[in-house]
Amino acid sequence: MTQAENRTQIRKSLEIVIPISGLIYFDILSLSTLAIMNFPTSDLVLIPFVVVFALCAYGIARRSRISYIISAVLSATLFALFATTIVEGFGAVTIPYGFFAAVTSVPILLAVIIYSVLGLRRAWRKEIIPKPMRMIPASSVVILVIVGFIIGAMTIGVIAAQTENRLLGSAGAGNITIVQGAGEQNNGQFYSPQTFTVKAGTTVTWINHDGVVHTITSKSSNLFDSGNIPTGGSFTYTFTQPGTHNYYCTVHPWMTGTIVVTSG
Ligand SMILES: [Cu+2]
Structure with a gap:
């Protein structure tokens, strides 16, 4: 395989891996944020996004064009919807979780949008699924996703717990x-x-x-x-x-x- 072919293969894989990991990561982030905030009605609008994102991740793994389109459009919508929340999060350095969520969600949403568009372009030309992806057995993909899910959830859980402990630690006695x-x-x-x-x-x-x-x-x-x-x-x-x-x-x-x- 020449170097140019190699680069193309890598790019093709990225167009699958980046939107999928971005969508899954965003789902974890959204669900844990909702759980920490005790499911406020004002933010329940996130739930349909979470469901559709999960479906899109599955669709992109199967190189479905419509999944690429939905993923790009919804990421952009979410970005617009929560722009103010994200900006507030940047200012909320006193709440590490909010800051962490804001800092990570901006590049992730942007990456999902960009790579969904790139992937869609290639899927439209009906190019074959890149070889490296085909050679990975389905079971290892499932294991990778599960491991990624656990690591992500644990990271968020630890940060959330630290935030709560810090808030409680500074709370003082009271009557x-x-x-x-x-x-x-x-x-x-x-x-x-x-x-x-x-x-x-x-x-x-x-x-x-x-x-x-x-x-x-x-x-x-x-x-x-x-x-x-x-x-x-x-x-x-x-x-x-x-x-x-x-x-x-x-x-x-x-x-x-x-x-x-x-x-x-
Ligand atoms: Cu109460």
Whole structure:
């Protein structure tokens, strides 16, 4: 094989391998981001992309032209849709996961677009599947994909865990802790302590030590409402009037707590 032929073979392989790995990587990134954020409805638009990307990766492995087209068009759409999110991620150096996701998704989406177009051009000319690809048995391709999937998922998992630990580490003590797993109804423990007694004029601090957002919302009155408290976040409120204040979490209504305020 001459050097020129060799280069062509390599380029042909790249036009298959790069879009496939890019699409799979983006699927892993999207799913873990959604999982970490507890599947916010605003970002569920990603789910159809994840499904179609997986189908495209399969189609490109079979040199399907339509898969190349869909892959290029959807990558460009996703890029446009999430341009602001990606830019925000660049600024979010304090959240390593967001920064990592932003930094990797830009080159990956671009590479998928470019190599999908290149691959489509070649597939259109009905060129044969490059020999090196044909010679790799299907089973090793499957193993490669699985190994890549595991390594990618582990990397993201480790980074996400570090982020969460760092957020929790900087959280401090507070008076009342939202315990780990409080979002699960069968957790048994939610706000700890569940009943907290203070003298009038005391400022109470709640700290979220759970991996998902929670709120501190007064039940009968509109006295206080923290809004969504992220992992490691806190909320403070100063109780001036004696009385009993029941509160709950608007995200997980089974989470309830009580503040008893005594006079003086
Ligand atoms: Cu909650």
